[in-house]
Amino acid sequence: MKTSMTSRLANMQQQLAELIEQMDGARTNLSGSLPGKHQSLTNFLQYLCVRDVDLRPLQDDLQAVGLSSLGRSELAIHGSMKASHAWLLKFTDNDFDPLNAIESVDDELKQGKALLDDHTEKLLGPKRGDRRPRIMVTIPSDAHQDQELITQLMDGGMELARINCGHGSIEDQFKTALEVKHLARKKDLDIKVMCDLSGPKIRTRSLGQGPGVFKLKTTKDAYGHVLTPARVHLVSYPLVNHSEPCLPVCGQLSSLNDGDVLHFRDLRGRKRRAVVEVFEDHRFIKSYRNAYLGNVTRLHRGHDLVLAVSHLEPWEIQHRIHQGELFSLCLSMNDYHGEHFCIEANFEAFWDTLAVGDPVVFDDGRLATVVHDKDEISGFVVLKVLRAPSKGFVMKGDRGINFPDQSPQLAALTADDQETIDLLHGVADIFAFSFIKHAQDVRELRQFLNSRQLDQSKGVVLKIETKQAINHLPSIIIEGLKLDQLGIMIARGDLAVEVGFSRLSELQEEILTLARAAHVPVIWATQVLESLAKSGLPSRGDVSDVSRGERADCIMLNQGDFILDALQMTHDVCCRMAGHQRQNTTLMRELAIVKDRHLDSYQHGSERLNWT
Known part of the structure; x- marks a missing residue:
């Protein structure tokens, strides 16, 4: 038994020695100046070396003798392996002192964590309270019209506001970003604004618009009996963000008296009647039958025409x-x-x-x-x-449309994106870039930002949502490290479609781990607590998803009628999970991701990285 264990220890020593030698060979001489990124790049390249092989048997052997399984070593991979190697030498040579190696890994781990924390705060802003991951909330592009919502989100713990630049007008987006900044200053909060650029997204075009329709709808019991009549507020012009249904009309509104009966034919040609109710200076009508009204609908009192429905917004076919x-x-x-x-x-x-x-x-x-x-x-x-x-x-x-088996050469930065950056850079802290595929895309983004003198002042988030981005993730991260403020978003909506839903779970773990090895903050995005945000009731799977997302540096929520509830639950779950996990142990099988062919020149030193 002793001979068998001695052999196992020697085998582990040899494996670790070979891996350490490979990592030493991965060190890259950087040309130019790159403050604060040399250690991150070196650690990342070294981590890629060890993830090119299956280390699960070695992890099992290390655990069997009471040593670290290396599953949480991505922040300081070189020092972690040297410490394990030193302890193995101590097992076989009592005179060997592992103290230097242990102190070294302690320093490397502290430095790695400090770098990740520094990069995270620089990009995403300071965290609030004891919750570790920041919370980003998608707000409507016209949210400047709803100060109360923005204020409630800030009070609920939102640290970042996301504006989807693929929806709404550029004017609304600018006003909303400006309003977020204004309200944050009033509360003495540092709330970051992220403008999410559309990129080369393929979408269906509108089928056209139909005429405006307003439905008077009663509520009925299971037998079809009316429980409450349809009741609507009559107004002389459309009201925005009003709490109750409003029907815009033109005509003799002030002449209506309490109890007046109005007759009309709805859009289906059916005869209907409604009774007027007067409350202070406001007029309402109530009907005990459903009806569809349009801009052609006329309402009569007796034989007199008194009102005409008007200004109903057209609806999309x-x-x-x-x-x-x-x-x-x-x-x-x-x-x-x-x-x-x-x-x-x-x-x-x-x-x-x-x-x-x-x-x-x-x-x-x-x-x-x-x-x-x-x-x-x-x-x-x-x-x-x-x-x-x-x-x-x-x-x-x-x-949105995806073609999973197709990979055309599309520019990640479109002309519309460039225009959006030019118009919003004064109010945006971060720009998120969609459908990144190659390191060349990141290079072009950096060159554009440099041409606008924005490369040092604005944060950049690269959304990983395509097959090509997965295949080239290491070289994308390396190119991204040349940016002053870099983040990675796991955009799981398009990514799941591109790679298949069954692969999403493993890939989101790999993205999270590789980003951490480069000390790059990660945003966990798409449909987080969507059931709660939209319906008011969370699913069990949604809650578990939040607990997994707690390991990222930021969790992104999408908008919904119950977004404040979703924000509160995200905060609660993250705070509770902080006492149970600090990054899960990772089983280190070989990763196909790290076989990015564009890495060869970096790892073998045949090409110097030009950081200028």
């Missing part, structure tokens, strides 16, 4: 698609002559390589289709629905 159906996706509706329902999209870059049998996915995977046919002349493909919600999928404009 939608189309419901079910499983097994066929529908078309086209480049231009002007050229479409097919027999199926069709919607237009900006997928020109995918057209040449798109073929029958290729998957096409909509709205973060909610609708899964496959190319059934392709009309090269008219420029459309016929899609067959493989998976859709049981009640059908509502197709409309601005639905």
Whole structure:
């Protein structure tokens, strides 16, 4: 038994010695000046060396003799392995003193943690209270009209506000960012604003707009008896963010008296009546039957026309698609002559390589289709629905589209993104870049920011959401380290569609670990506590997801009617989990990610990194 253990110890010593030798060879001479990043880059390259092999048997052996399994060593991989190697030498040589190696790893771990904390605070701002991860909340682009919401989010613990630049007008986005900064100063808070750029996102175009419709809706019991009538406030102009339903009308509003009966035909041609109620100077109508009103609806008192519905906002036309159906996706509706329902999209870059049998996915995977046919002349493909919600999928404009098997060369920084940066850089602290694929994308982003003299003053978050970004993640991180303030977002919506939902769990762990090895803060994003934010009731899976996200440096919440509840629960779960975990132990199998071919020149020193 003693001989067997001696052999195992010697084998572990040899494995660790070989790994340490590989890490020593990965040290890179940096040209130019890179304050604060040399140690991060060195540790990252060394970590990549050890993750290129399967270390799980070695981890088991180290644990068996009471040593660290190295599962939490990404912040200081070299020192951790040297300390384990020193203890193994002590086991076989009583005269060997491991103290120097132990002190060394203690210093490296402290430095690694300090670097991550420093990079996190510089990018994401100071944390509030005892909760470790920051909380970022997506706010509507027109939230400047709702100061109360912004104030409540700040009071609830929000440290960062995210504005999705793919929705709303640039004017609203600017005003909202400005309002966040204004309210934060009044509260003496450092609230960061992150503007999330759209990037080369492929989306459906609008199906058009239908005429405005207002529905008078009663509530009924299970037998169809009316419990409460439809009641609506009559106003002479549309009211924004009003707490009760308002129907804009024109006419003799002030002439209405309490108890007056108004007659009208709704949009379906059905006869309806409503009774006027007067409260102070306000007029209301109530109806015991459902009705649909439009801008053509006229309301009569007796034989006299007294009111006309007006200023109803048009609604976007939608189309419901079910499983097994066929529908078309086209480049231009002007050229479409097919027999199926069709919607237009900006997928020109995918057209040449798109073929029958290729998957096409909509709205973060909610609708899964496959190319059934392709009309090269008219420029459309016929899609067959493989998976859709049981009640059908509502197709409309601005639905995101993914082509998982396609990888066209699209610029990560679009002309619209450049314009957004130029207009919002005065109010934004961070810009998030979408659909990064290669280190070259990051290089171009850095060059653009440098041309605007923003590369040192603005934070940059790289969203990892494509297959290509996963395959080139190490070189993307290395290029990103040249930025003054860098963060990584695990954008799990598009990423799950691109790589498959079954792979998402392992990949989010790998991204988190590799970013930590480079001392880069990570944002855990997409559908966190979505059930609670939208419906008011969390799912068990949502709560578990928050507990996993607590290991990241920031958790991002999307907007919803119950966002304040979601914010409170995120805070509570993170605080509770802080007493149970400080990064989970990682099993160190070999990672396909680290086989990025673009790393060879960095690791073997054949190319010097130019940081200027």
